[in-house]
Amino acid sequence: MANLNKVMLIGNLTRDPELRVTPKGTAICTFSLAVNRKFKDESGGEREEVTYIDIEAWGKSGENISKYCTKGRPLFVEGRLRLDQWEDKTTKEKRSRMKVVCENFQFLGTGRADGAAPGAPSEGGSSSSAPSSENRYAAPAPRGPSAAKPAAPAQQENLDEDVPF
Numbered sequence: 001m002a003n004l005n006k007v008m009l010i011g012n013l014t015r016d017p018e019l020r021v022t023p024k025g026t027a028i029c030t031f032s033l034a035v036n037r038k039f040k041d042e043s044g045g046e047r048e049e050v051t052y053i054d055i056e057a058w059g060k061s062g063e064n065i066s067k068y069c070t071k072g073r074p075l076f077v078e079g080r081l082r083l084d085q086w087e088d089k090t091t092k093e094k095r096s097r098m099k100v101v102c103e104n105f106q107f108l109g110t111g112r113a114d115g116a117a118p119g120a121p122s123e124g125g126s127s128s129s130a131p132s133s134e135n136r137y138a139a140p141a142p143r144g145p146s147a148a149k150p151a152a153p154a155q156q157e158n159l160d161e162d163v164p165f
Helices: 059-068
Strands: 007-013 018-021 027-040 048-059 075-088 095-109
Touching: 007 048, 018 059, 027 059, 048 059, 048 075, 059 095
Parallel strands: 048 095
Antiparallel strands: 007 027, 007 075, 018 027, 027 048, 075 095
16 A cells, blocks of 8 residues: 655744754754644634644754744745654653654745845755855846847847747
8 A cells, every 4th residue: 555744834934943963963953834824714704824833854954944044934845744752751641743854945035035044045945055155145047948148239139039939
């Protein structure tokens, strides 16, 4: 039988991320996301429900989230659910908590205009790359066929005529 454990979330950090390091040197970043859901209640009025989700990011992803994210910053997180179980030392009761283990993430928002941390990557940043110090707030470079060099000044006047559609 097939199994699937996949979570995708977009929300805002509820507090600054906390970074710890294991004895072997692996980084673990813990933070919480607030995910909002808007809906209409029985009387037809709009309501909003907020769900708070604990998230754990390991390794380089955790380091980048800790370095560039602060409370209130929007973030896309992709990961899997994990159930932590333990026994309370004082009451001896069994306890459990569901959390998301981050496998991939993407920074949302741009620059400082939305309250992002200084030096944070602009929209399009991801867990695989950190921003260069000279282009932190620059627009992302265009990709694909349209990313070719701009036309020479003499050709720019006829650009509309060259479009095939």
